[in-house]
Amino acid sequence: MEQRYATHPAQVPGMDTAALRDTYLVERVFVPGEVTLVYTHHDRIVLGGAVPAGAELALPVPPELRSEYLLERREVGIVNVGGPARVVADGETYLLPNGACLYLGRGTRDVVLSDDPEGTGPGAQLYLFSAPAHTTFPNALVLPGEGTVRELGDQLTSNRRTLHQYIHENGVRSCQVVMGVTELHPGSMWNTMPAHTHDRRTECYLYFDVPEDARVVHLCGEPTETRHLVVADRQAVISPSWSVHSGVGTSSYRFVWAMAGENQRFDDMDVVPATEVR
Numbered sequence: 473m474e475q476r477y478a479t480h481p482a483q484v485p486g487m488d489t490a491a492l493r494d495t496y497l498v499e500r501v502f503v504p505g506e507v508t509l510v511y512t513h514h515d516r517i518v519l520g521g522a523v524p525a526g527a528e529l530a531l532p533v534p535p536e537l538r539s540e541y542l543l544e545r546r547e548v549g550i551v552n553v554g555g556p557a558r559v560v561a562d563g564e565t566y567l568l569p570n571g572a573c574l575y576l577g578r579g580t581r582d583v584v585l586s587d588d589p590e591g592t593g594p595g596a597q598l599y600l601f602s603a604p605a606h607t608t609f610p611n612a613l614v615l616p617g618e619g620t621v622r623e624l625g626d627q628l629t630s631n632r633r634t635l636h637q638y639i640h641e642n643g644v645r646s647c648q649v650v651m652g653v654t655e656l657h658p659g660s661m662w663n664t665m666p667a668h669t670h671d672r673r674t675e676c677y678l679y680f681d682v683p684e685d686a687r688v689v690h691l692c693g694e695p696t697e698t699r700h701l702v703v704a705d706r707q708a709v710i711s712p713s714w715s716v717h718s719g720v721g722t723s724s725y726r727f728v729w730a731m732a733g734e735n736q737r738f739d740d741m742d743v744v745p746a747t748e749v750r
């Protein structure tokens with residue numbers, strides 16, 4: 473499993489584009505027929521993707537975790553960003569249409585990922601976001617639109633968007649993971665502007681439904697020492713607790729946001745007025 477070690481904000485000014493991308497961007501999340509996992513030491517998050525491509529994929533247990541199975545001491549949030557999926561967890565079957573979110577708690581041992589055999593169209597693409605878990609919460613499936621919905625932004629500021637909270641304090645309960653999906657309305661391009669940081673949590677974004685010829689310019693770094701990453705469809709960004717995480721696309725898109733750390737309070741964020749960003 474690829475490992476990304478924790479970074480200090482003072483390292484960023486010395487990073488060129490390649491170093492920024494090697495450190496904070498995960499370019500190949502979805503590989504047909506595989507489960508890919510990346511371990512970041514920022515809050516010991518494991519993120520990755522599973523593309524069954526007609527096969528059945530078991531959640532792997534990377535030797536670096538020194539566990540009997542992936543969720544022995546962990547929990548995972550899964551969002552399907554592809555075609556209809558099926559997840560069988562310790563014998564329980566969950567069917568995930570595009571946009572659905574499944575939470576699997578600590579102690580869930582046998583997890584098998586596949587395309588929904590009754591599904592049609594493209595194959596499943598499951599985004600995985602895992603954090604250490606100190607206790608067990610029940611497995612739970614949330615279908616698109618069933619979570620807590622927030623309507624944000626305005627067309628006039630090109631950031632009109634719908635934010636779906638799935639795993640959070642007032643939704644599906646978990647130890648650390650907070651997870652949801654934000655969709656930009658047609659013609660809106662900016663997410664998370666004004667930007668913010670939250671020193672209590674690391675946050676990762678997986679951008680998806682980015683047209684093939686489009687890109688998202690993702691703003692990162694400390695508020696007064698920003699850098700950017702040019703992100704393509706189905707690529708993920710690791711945002712340390714001290715980093716802003718905002719993006720503007722050359723087209724509208726969706727993204728999965730997911731956090732882990734000290735608390736699970738979604739609104740616990742330190743907003744940075746656009747006038748103060750450098």
Ligand SMILES: O=C(O)C(=O)C[C@H](O)C(=O)CO
Nearest residue numbers: 633635654663664665729741
């Ligand atoms: O578009 C947005 O705004 C978001 O999706 C914000 C993220 O959920 C986030 O950064 C929460 O801390």
Ligand SMILES: [Zn+2]
Nearest residue numbers: 670675717741
């Ligand atoms: Zn955030």
